[in-house]
Amino acid sequence: MNNKINVREGVNIAFEMLEEEIGKIVNNLAKSIAEVSKKQDFERTKKLIDIAQRIKEYKNRLIAFKEEWRKIIGNEKAIITRIEISSQNGSSEAREQAPRELKQNNKTGMRTPEREFIIPILEALIELGGKGKVSEVLKLVFERMKNKLKTYDLEKIPAGEIRWRNTARWARKMMIQEGLLEPNSPNGIWEITDKGREYYLQHVEKLKSNNSVRRTSE
Incomplete structure (x- = not known):
């Protein structure tokens, strides 16, 4: 091996x-x-x-x-x-x-990469009607990520925050730069953009297509 x-x-x-x-x-x-x-x-x-x-x-x-x-x-x-x-x-x-x-x-294993949080964050925001408080968003993100997170993700960083939550915040910054989240949402609020919704729908369609190909090959 x-x-x-x-x-x-x-x-x-x-x-x-x-x-x-x-x-x-x-x-x-x-x-x-x-x-x-x-x-x-x-x-x-x-x-x-x-x-x-x-x-x-x-x-x-x-x-x-x-x-x-x-x-x-x-x-x-x-x-x-x-x-x-x-x-x-x-x-x-x-x-x-x-x-x-x-x-x-x-x-x-090191921390789960920021990009792994993109879809969970978008899903959480869509479930919340397009925007939500940070605590609400992260609660839904954790429900989607808990089986993927590593022990390292669950440890605290020196600033006192749990590492995966810190990573999710970095993911948000990256998503804002890519136009998936609103840059000017009120303090403490995360909000999805039209581009973010489109990105999520493309992801869902890609999953459906891959599953269809997999079933056909079986």
């Missing part, structure tokens, strides 16, 4: 660790700004806000880098997305070529 190691995981892990650390820094920075503001130390408050703005800009660049990486290795069938280590010849030398970190992460 061949042991396949997804080479994307190493980069994905790096992005995820960086995102979590930034989240932790932002959380601590927000507390510091609140404390300094209470003391009316306006000069220091201004400096902290400036730092927060620079971190926000860096975070946006990180998102862009992550999306660029995904485009580069987005084709699952591309040879570069996987390194195939054959164990048929019993070569321990070939197996040792794979970094231990990647072996371990491939074994335990």
Whole structure:
């Protein structure tokens, strides 16, 4: 049996660790700004806000880098997305070529990708009539995702939020960029767009078509 190691995981892990650390820094920075503001130390408050703005800009660049990486290795069938280590010849030398970190992460699995949340989020919003509070949306998303989520998804990130919920929020940002969700919906409300409904219907039709082909072949 061949042991396949997804080479994307190493980069994905790096992005995820960086995102979590930034989240932790932002959380601590927000507390510091609140404390300094209470003391009316306006000069220091201004400096902290400036730092927060620079971190926000860096975070946006990180998102862009992550999306660029995904485009580069987005084709699952591309040879570069996987390194195939054959164990048929019993070569321990070939197996040792794979970094231990990647072996371990491939074994335990990392977080569920943002794109896995697209259809569940769209379904949840359609069920809610097109828009809904974040808590309502995420509750329905969890019902659809609970059998797919990994143990890693159910752990807390440094900011205190459950990882899968954080991933769903990142998915929303991505969906807004792709025109599937409204960018200007009220605070705390997620809302589907016409393009989002069309995307979902195309997904449903594709599933029906695939199931039909499968039944025919059987």
